[in-house]
Every structure is written in C-alpha cells, then in structure tokens.
Amino acid sequence: MDALSETGVTLRRAGADDAVAGVVPRWVALPETTADVAALMRACAAHDLAVVPTGEGTKLNWGNPPERCDLLVDTRRLALEGGAFVEHSPGDLVVRVSAGLAVNALASFPGFRQELALDNPLPAGTVGGTLATAVAGPRRFRYGTARDLLIGVTVVLADGTTARSGGRVVKNVAGYDLGKLFCGSYGTLGVITEAVFRLHPAPRERRWITVETPASPASERPATGEGDALPDTAASPSGLASPSGLAAPDAFTALDALAAEFAASQAEPSAVEVDWPGPGGGPTVAALVEGTAAEERARAVLALADGHGDARIGEAAPAWWNTLPGDDVLLEARVPPAGTGDAIRAVAVRGLSARVRGSAASGVLRVTLPHDVGHEAFAAFVSSMRDDLGRLGGGLTVLAAPYELARGVDRWGPVSALPLMRRVKERFDPDRRMSPGRFVGGI
Amino acid sequence: MSAKTLEEPVRRFQEFLGHGCVVTDPVRLRTYECDGLTHHRATPGVVVLPETAEQVAAVVRICAEHGVPFVARGAGTGLSGGALPRTDGVLIVTSKMRRIISIDLANRRAVVEPGVTNLAITEAVRDQGYYYAPDPSSQQVCSIGGNVAENSGGAHCLKYGFTVNHVRALEIVTPDGDIVELSENDPGYDLLGAFVGSEGTLGVTTKVTVRLTRAPQAVTTLLAAFDGTERGGRAVSAIIGGGILPAAIEMMDALAIEAAEAAVSCAYPEGAGAVLIVELDGPAPEVAHQFGEVTRICAENGAFELRTAAGAAERAAIWKGRKSAFAAVGRISPAYIVQDGVVPRTALPGVLADIDRLSREHGIRVANVFHAGDGNLHPLVLFDDGEPGAAERAELVSGRILDLCVEHGGSITGEHGVGVDKSRYMTKMFSDDDLDTMQLVRCAFDPLGLSNPGKVFPTPRLCGEVPGVRKGAHPLVESGQAEQF
Numbered sequence: 001m002d003a004l005s006e007t008g009v010t011l012r013r014a015g016a017d018d019a020v021a022g023v024v025p026r027w028v029a030l031p032e033t034t035a036d037v038a039a040l041m042r043a044c045a046a047h048d049l050a051v052v053p054t055g056e057g058t059k060l061n062w063g064n065p066p067e068r069c070d071l072l073v074d075t076r077r078l079a080l081e082g083g084a085f086v087e088h089s090p091g092d093l094v095v096r097v098s099a100g101l102a103v104n105a106l107a108s109f110p111g112f113r114q115e116l117a118l119d120n121p122l123p124a125g126t127v128g129g130t131l132a133t134a135v136a137g138p139r140r141f142r143y144g145t146a147r148d149l150l151i152g153v154t155v156v157l158a159d160g161t162t163a164r165s166g167g168r169v170v171k172n173v174a175g176y177d178l179g180k181l182f183c184g185s186y187g188t189l190g191v192i193t194e195a196v197f198r199l200h201p202a203p204r205e206r207r208w209i210t211v212e213t214p215a216s217p218a219s220e221r222p223a224t225g226e227g228d229a230l231p232d233t234a235a236s237p238s239g240l241a242s243p244s245g246l247a248a249p250d251a252f253t254a255l256d257a258l259a260a261e262f263a264a265s266q267a268e269p270s271a272v273e274v275d276w277p278g279p280g281g282g283p284t285v286a287a288l289v290e291g292t293a294a295e296e297r298a299r300a301v302l303a304l305a306d307g308h309g310d311a312r313i314g315e316a317a318p319a320w321w322n323t324l325p326g327d328d329v330l331l332e333a334r335v336p337p338a339g340t341g342d343a344i345r346a347v348a349v350r351g352l353s354a355r356v357r358g359s360a361a362s363g364v365l366r367v368t369l370p371h372d373v374g375h376e377a378f379a380a381f382v383s384s385m386r387d388d389l390g391r392l393g394g395g396l397t398v399l400a401a402p403y404e405l406a407r408g409v410d411r412w413g414p415v416s417a418l419p420l421m422r423r424v425k426e427r428f429d430p431d432r433r434m435s436p437g438r439f440v441g442g443i
Numbered sequence: 444m445s446a447k448t449l450e451e452p453v454r455r456f457q458e459f460l461g462h463g464c465v466v467t468d469p470v471r472l473r474t475y476e477c478d479g480l481t482h483h484r485a486t487p488g489v490v491v492l493p494e495t496a497e498q499v500a501a502v503v504r505i506c507a508e509h510g511v512p513f514v515a516r517g518a519g520t521g522l523s524g525g526a527l528p529r530t531d532g533v534l535i536v537t538s539k540m541r542r543i544i545s546i547d548l549a550n551r552r553a554v555v556e557p558g559v560t561n562l563a564i565t566e567a568v569r570d571q572g573y574y575y576a577p578d579p580s581s582q583q584v585c586s587i588g589g590n591v592a593e594n595s596g597g598a599h600c601l602k603y604g605f606t607v608n609h610v611r612a613l614e615i616v617t618p619d620g621d622i623v624e625l626s627e628n629d630p631g632y633d634l635l636g637a638f639v640g641s642e643g644t645l646g647v648t649t650k651v652t653v654r655l656t657r658a659p660q661a662v663t664t665l666l667a668a669f670d671g672t673e674r675g676g677r678a679v680s681a682i683i684g685g686g687i688l689p690a691a692i693e694m695m696d697a698l699a700i701e702a703a704e705a706a707v708s709c710a711y712p713e714g715a716g717a718v719l720i721v722e723l724d725g726p727a728p729e730v731a732h733q734f735g736e737v738t739r740i741c742a743e744n745g746a747f748e749l750r751t752a753a754g755a756a757e758r759a760a761i762w763k764g765r766k767s768a769f770a771a772v773g774r775i776s777p778a779y780i781v782q783d784g785v786v787p788r789t790a791l792p793g794v795l796a797d798i799d800r801l802s803r804e805h806g807i808r809v810a811n812v813f814h815a816g817d818g819n820l821h822p823l824v825l826f827d828d829g830e831p832g833a834a835e836r837a838e839l840v841s842g843r844i845l846d847l848c849v850e851h852g853g854s855i856t857g858e859h860g861v862g863v864d865k866s867r868y869m870t871k872m873f874s875d876d877d878l879d880t881m882q883l884v885r886c887a888f889d890p891l892g893l894s895n896p897g898k899v900f901p902t903p904r905l906c907g908e909v910p911g912v913r914k915g916a917h918p919l920v921e922s923g924q925a926e927q928f
Binding site: 089090091092093094113114134144147148155157161162163164165167168169170171172173174175176177178180181183184185189200201202204260263264265266267268291292293296297300334335336337338339363394395397412413415416417418419420421423424426427428439440441443 | 621683883
C-alpha cells in the first residue's frame with residue numbers, strides 16, 4: 001500500500017462491491033491522468049501486484065475470474081492532458097476522449113449533427129470498458145464495432161510504458177494498429193487511457209421496421225423436458241449443417257429468409273436484429289433505416305416482409321432494441337449470418353427457458369439462460385451448442401455466468417490462434433500481472 | 444549471407460515445390476528486383492512460386508530452420524518498397540495462388556487465395572449485385588494478399604473503410620511455418636486486425652475471407668470546377684459539415700489538371716484552378732437529396748462549372764483524369780516522386796499553402812492530387828533528373844511535406860504503407876516507447892525477425908532485448924547486418 005500511496009494517486013481499500021467476477025481486490029486506485037496510471041503500473045511492477053482495469057464496472061462479471069487481483073484501476077476520473085474529458089474536432093469528424101468517459105456521452109454533440117456510431121447495450125459503460133470487451137450493438141452491421149471506429153489509442157503497459165498508436169486522422173497506415181489488439185483484450189495487455197474515434201454524420205431521421213413472426217412447432221417442442229441435462233442427439237436440430245440442407249421450414253428458416261432480404265435491401269438498413277422470447281414464442285425481426293428519406297426507404301424494406309407476419313413501421317425502437325437479453329447468465333453465439341435461424345433453433349430444441357437477441361445481419365447473438373439452470377445443464381448446453389454452432393462455422397462464448405454455474409466450463413471455447421495469442425500476452429505482460437486468467441485459454 | 448548459404452534451402456524448396464516453382468536463373472530473378480517504388484532495387488536470392496498454403500508453410504519452415512529471411516510479394520504494385528526483396532533471402536511470390544475458392548452470397552463473403560486481384564473479386568459477384576468495396580487505384584492488377592499486407596484503401600474508403608474493415612478471416616503462415624486461422628468470429632485477441640496492414644512483417648497470407656458489399660441502388664458522380672484549391676476546399680468542408688458522407692471526394696489542382704489533360708485529354712472545364720469530383724452512392728432517394736445539397740454547396744462556394752455523369756460512360760469520363768493523374772505527370776516532368784501523407788481535413792488549406800511555399804522556395808513544382816474527404820494528400824513532386832541537384836531538392840521537398848503532415852497531427856502514410864521508403868520517418872510520428880510496444884507484437888509473431896525484415900520499423904531490435912533504454916550501438920548495426928537512419 002505504501003508503494004502505491006507514494007504515487008500520489010487517490011487510493012481506497014476495496015470492498016465486496018469491487019469484486020471482479022467474484023474476486024475482491026485489495027485496493028482501488030482512482031488515477032486522474034495517463035501519467036498517474038503509468039506511476040501506478042510501475043509501483044505494481046516493483047511489488048508484483050496484479051491489476052485489473054475497470055470503468056463503470058458493467059462488465060466486471062464477464063470473463064473468467066482473475067487468478068489474483070491486488071489493485072483495481074478505476075478510470076472514471078481519468079482526464080486528457082489539460083483536464084478535459086473530451087476533445088471534439090467537428091470539422092474533422094473526430095473525437096479524442098478519456099477512457100473513463102461514458103461511451104454514451106459520445107452519442108451526440110450539442111450544436112453538431114455528429115455521433116459516434118457505436119451502439120452500446122450497456123448504457124453506463126465507459127469508453128475503456130467498451131473497447132476492452134469489444135461489445136457492440138445493432139448498428140455493427142453498417143458501422144462495424146469499436147475496432148472499426150477507433151483511430152487512435154493510448155495505453156499503459158504492465159511495466160508502466162505509455163504507448164500510442166494510430167493518431168487523429170481516419171486514414172493512416174503507419175505502424176501496427178495497437179488499438180485493434182487492445183479491442184476485446186479484457187484488460188490483459190494493459191490499461192487503455194485515451195481513445196480517438198472517427199465520427200459519422202448523425203442521421204436526421206430513423207425508422208424501425210418490426211416484424212413479429214409466428215411461432216412454429218419446432219420452437220415449442222421441448223427437447224427432453226425443461227431443466228434436464230443434455231438433450232439426446234435425436235432432439236438436436238436435424239441436418240443442421242448437413243450438405244442436404246436445413247431442417248424442415250419453420251419460424252427459424254423463415255427468419256433467416258426475412259433477415260437476408262432486409263440485409264440485402266438497397267434501402268440500406270443500418271441494422272437487422274432479432275429477438276426470440278423463448279420456447280413458445282415466435283422471433284421478432286426488426287430493421288433500422290436511418291438518414292435521408294428514412295420513411296420512403298422504410299416502406300421499401302417493409303414491402304419485403306410481406307407474408308412474414310405482423311409488420312409495421314415505427315419512429316421508436318422496439319423496447320428490446322440494443323439491450324442484452326439478460327445479465328447473470330449471458331452467452332454469445334457467433335455464426336455466419338445465414339446461420340442465425342439455425343443457431344436460435346439449436347437453442348430452442350434444448351428446451352431450456354432461454355432468450356436470444358442480437359444481430360441477424362451480422363450473426364452475433366446473445367443468449368440468456370435462467371440463473372437457476374443448474375451446473376450440469378449449463379455445462380451440457382455450452383458443450384452441445386458448441387458442437388452445433390461449430391457445424392455452422394460459428395462458436396459460443398460465455399460472457400457472464402456465476403462461478404458455481406460455470407465451474408469447469410471453458411468460457412471462451414476453442415480458438416485456432418491461441419498459441420499466437422499466448423505469445424502476444426507473454427511479450428506484453430511477461431509476469432502475468434494484467435487481469436491474469438481472465439481471458440481465452442486462461443491468458 | 445552468401446549464395447552458398449541458400450544452397451541447401453533451394454535444394455529443399457525444389458524438393459517440396461518442384462523445379463518449375465523455384466527460380467534461380469539470375470535473369471529471371473532480376474524481374475523481381477523492385478515493386479512499384481522502382482528506385483529501391485535488390486535482386487532476390489531465390490524466388491519461389493508456391494501453389495498451396497502447405498507449400499508456403501514448407502518454404503517458411505525451411506527459412507526458419509536456416510535463418511533465411513523471406514519476403515512475400517503479390518503483384519508487386521506497392522508504392523513503399525514493402526515487397527523489396529532480400530539479396531540474401533527468399534521471395535515468396537503468390538502469383539500462382541489465384542483461385543477464388545468460394546463465393547457465399549447468403550453470408551456476403553468470398554474466400555480467395557492471396558494472388559487473386561482486387562478487381563477479380565468484384566467481377567465474380569457483380570452480376571449478382573455485389574462488389575468488394577476497397578478499391579485501390581491499382582485494383583485491376585494488385586493482389587488481395589498485397590491489399591491485406593498494406594491495409595489498402597482507395598478513393599471510396601472515405602465512406603466504406605479500408606481493407607481491414609472488409610476482411611473477415613485470414614489463413615496465414617506464421618514466421619514459424621505454422622498455418623493458422625485468424626477470424627473475426629473467434630474469441631481472443633484481434634490478431635486479424637493487428638495482422639492486416641503489418642506489411643508482411645508478421646507472416647504470409649495464404650487465404651482471405653472478404654466481406655462482399657451490396658451494390659448501391661444509385662450512384663451519382665459530379666465534377667465541379669473552381670478557380671483554385673482554396674474554394675474547392677471550402678466546398679469540401681461544407682459538404683462534410685452538412686452531414687453528407689459521399690463515397691468519394693477527390694480534388695486535383697491546376698498542375699495536376701494540366702498533366703491529366705496532356706496525357707488523356709480528360710476535357711475538364713477550361714481555366715479550372717481546381718476540380719472536385721464528388722461521388723454519391725446509396726439508396727436512390729438519399730442520393731437524390733444529397734445531390735441537390737452538394738450542387739448547392741459547390742455553387743455557393745464559387746464553382747463556375749458543374750457536370751453530372753448520367754451513366755457509367757460519363758462517370759468513367761469524369762474519373763479518367765483523376766485516375767490517370769499519377770502516370771500523367773510524366774507528360775509534364777521527366778521525373779517525379781509520388782508522396783502519400785495525411786492531415787486532418789481542417790488543416791488542408793494551411794498545408795496546401797505551405798506546400799506551395801516549399802515549392803517556390805526550392806524551385807520544385809508540386810502537383811496536388813488528393814482524397815480531400817479524408818485529408819489524404821498525394822503530392823506529385825516534379826523534377827528533372829538530368830539537372831544536377833534537382834533530385835535531392837525534390838527529395839527534400841517531399842520529406843518536408845511529410846513533416847508538415849506530422850506537425851498538423853496527421854500521418855506519414857494514408858495508404859501506401861511505410862515499407863523501406865518511410866521507415867526513417869516513423870520516429871517523427873511515434874516515440875521510442877510507441878515503437879518498442881509495436882515491436883512486442885512483431886516479436887510475438889516473429890522472434891527471429893525473418894519475415895520481411897527491414898520494413899516498417901527504423902531500428903531493428905532483437906526480440907530478447909529489454910525494451911526501453913538502448914545502450915551503445917545496436918548489435919545488428921555493429922555486425923553490419925543493419926543500419927540506422
């Protein structure tokens with residue numbers, strides 16, 4: 001504690017509320033500058049203290065619990081040089097921000113029709129936390145995710161080295177793009193202290209096209225009874241990815257057809273989302289059209305939904321838009337977009353009381369299960385879903401799950417480049433002091 | 444390293460690839476001595492022409508075993524010497540890896556081998572209403588593997604982004620010779636994002652999964668003539684400030700127009716001191732609205748002539764002058780340097796004035812062609828290579844332009860890459876700590892430093908070295924294996 005105090009950075013003792021996936025750190029530091037973070041990291045390096053960076057803490061329960069955690073570095077007081085939190089260059093459509101700022105603060109800039117086109121399903125989340133977890137919402141389909149909008153980054157490494165990459169211009173290919181490496185790195189490579197983003201013109205109008213499709217027998221059929229362990233293979237989606245094609249037409253096949261039409265529409269929707277409320281319910285598909293002539297374009301999209309169910313255009317988003325389906329037990333399935341329906345069917349046939357929501361156009365779906373699903377059922381769900389999604393060319397990660405539920409489960413799943421990833425970690429953090437154990441393969 | 448050291452590797456390449464795919468004939472080797480940046484030349488020790496990822500992996504593994512450096516090369520159109528061969532090493536040419544492996548429109552993606560040309564992807568899906576968005580000006584010949592290495596952009600990247608935004612997965616051969624897949628859908632570090640744009644220093648691309656983009660419903664191209672770049676620049680600011688994101692906004696100054704007229708008779712409006720090409724694409728009602736706005740903005744900012752392309756032929760006519768600009772300056776100058784730098788868009792007027800001042804001070808003409816929407820300048824620095832001292836003055840002006848870019852918070856390269864040409868400028872843009880941190884990535888992928896060594900980074904550091912304090916001369920410099928600038 002003395003060594004940390006000598007840095008002059010505000011410190012406090014940690015409490016139960018500061019837990020990182022159940023592991024309570026010893027202290028919390030509240031640095032105000034990048035130099036403060038560097039001083040803290042040097043002190044931690046000298047005393048072999050393990051560090052976890054955090055912002056608002058909205059995703060601190062995501063990922064594996066850390067092997068150890070001495071210091072939580074809270075970035076919310078971090079400011080840019082000069083004391084500001086935001087430096088907006090409207091003429092350049094660029095903004096430089098401190099990592100501790102709420103990312104939603106960049107959703108609009110008073111006096112300018114500009115926005116950071118990054119949807120954040122966790123509205124309180126900070127810039128740093130959003131980058132570190134690479135979480136994104138519906139408009140990822142058009143604008144990509146944080147890595148596609150980030151043009152510069154400042155980070156502090158485990159040994160206290162401060163490094164920048166990128167810059168203040170969108171077009172820039174000088175040097176390696178460390179920003180991309182830090183996006184989704186879960187705090188295992190260093191602390192992100194500043195970010196520069198490209199902005200987009202804020203759309204003048206928005207319209208949502210919502211289609212409630214009917215449920216089909218497949219989605220109502222329980223697999224082996226709710227709460228049971230592994231469903232038998234006969235109940236698995238038949239012919240999921242077999243060369244002979246998909247299963248018999250059902251709500252999920254129809255969903256894929258509709259989502260594909262929306263995504264390919266020359267009216268250019270920015271997002272095509274799906275929400276499946278669980279066994280017995282039909283999936284709702286919603287598309288967002290934004291910008292000039294939104295109404296006219298929305299009507300063109302609506303016409304594609306003919307015969308698919310109850311369809312309408314609205315000026316407000318559906319209530320579930322850009323939200324996660326749950327928080328305690330949350331998984332993320334990634335499949336090629338045309339596999340979205342198959343992925344949801346794979347969830348449905350397991351008969352658990354699940355909910356699925358996400359981007360049908362990008363094939364990124366969040367799945368929630370009841371917190372009382374039970375360890376065995378959970379483990380069986382993860383492992384069998386991985387088999388099914390693997391056949392579709394996708395995968396499954398556990399974003400959040402209480403320790404008891406996920407014990408023994410590989411939250412991240414297999415990855416081809418793991419040996420390379422380990423080598424990157426070894427170079428950046430040879431003493432394993434940055435969020436140790438939180439990440440893929442126990443990195 | 445002597446030719447003798449390559450004897451054993453060459454024998455093993457022949458064993459794995461067959462004699463026809465291993466080039467050792469000095470005359471043939473010389474055809475590979477440079478890429479699009481022709482003043483850097485080196486004859487490769489040996490050239491291999493693999494046909495499969497397994498063959499690339501075998502070559503790289505042999506290189507690793509023998510400590511032989513290797514350089515990957517696609518079509519050789521790069522403009523920063525990124526594919527400059529090593530006389531003591533192997534040049535891995537991907538020209539025999541040109542298969543389009545699969546096209547999957549349902550998932551808007553295609554899987555291709557690295558030697559496939561950029562345009563070939565678009566041509567394969569155009570009839571189905573799709574295309575591959577990044578469009579570097581060399582797209583007819585440049586390879587997708589080279590695009591991945593350089594993170595290539597193009598005129599339309601203002602709206603659509605760069606190669607890195609359109610690559611979903613890569614199969615690479617690591618500098619150890621392992622075949623690894625990097626996919627956007629895999630959990631873990633975004634090694635895909637780190638690899639794209641690493642200029643061949645992290646391994647060799649053997650397969651690319653690209654994102655296909657739906658063709659826009661409408662495309663409108665217009666050309667506006669101004670008395671000079673200042674007014675043209677003001678129009679650009681007003682368009683962007685008005686919330687319009689065109690697919691492309693290009694500007695040419697008087698000298699660039701003169702060159703283009705001399706070369707391709709593009710018939711741009713007479714007396715224009717600057718022309719602006721604005722291309723709008725997207726849903727028809729949106730394009731129609733934006734066209735009205737852009738027309739009004741150009742007129743308000745002093746455009747004295749506006750032309751609109753009514754179809755593909757007229758669009759091509761408008762683009763003709765712009766696309767020929769680099770080569771065209773050959774008509775008005777015996778020699779020239781193509782520069783590539785970026786400034787924040789709002790700094791454009793000041794930087795153009797500074798370039799003009801530099802030009803007059805040193806008696807060197809500079810023609811300006813630029814992607815005005817994103818502040819990416821391509822000054823063409825003209826000189827007479829027959830005149831003593833002119834090349835040096837041109838080099839000086841060209842370098843000073845990069846200094847201007849850095850001083851204004853921009854970049855030393857927007858799309859041509861660092862390669863060998865600009866590695867000495869990296870320290871102007873990045874601190875030692877920044878570069879040492881990038882070097883950590885290099886060392887993770889390529890601890891032996893065999894993958895395209897001598898590119899991108901100014902000072903090679905051995906991967907065992909502790910970053911930070913450098914004491915005395917670098918061991919590679921001392922042993923004569925490297926030099927510092």
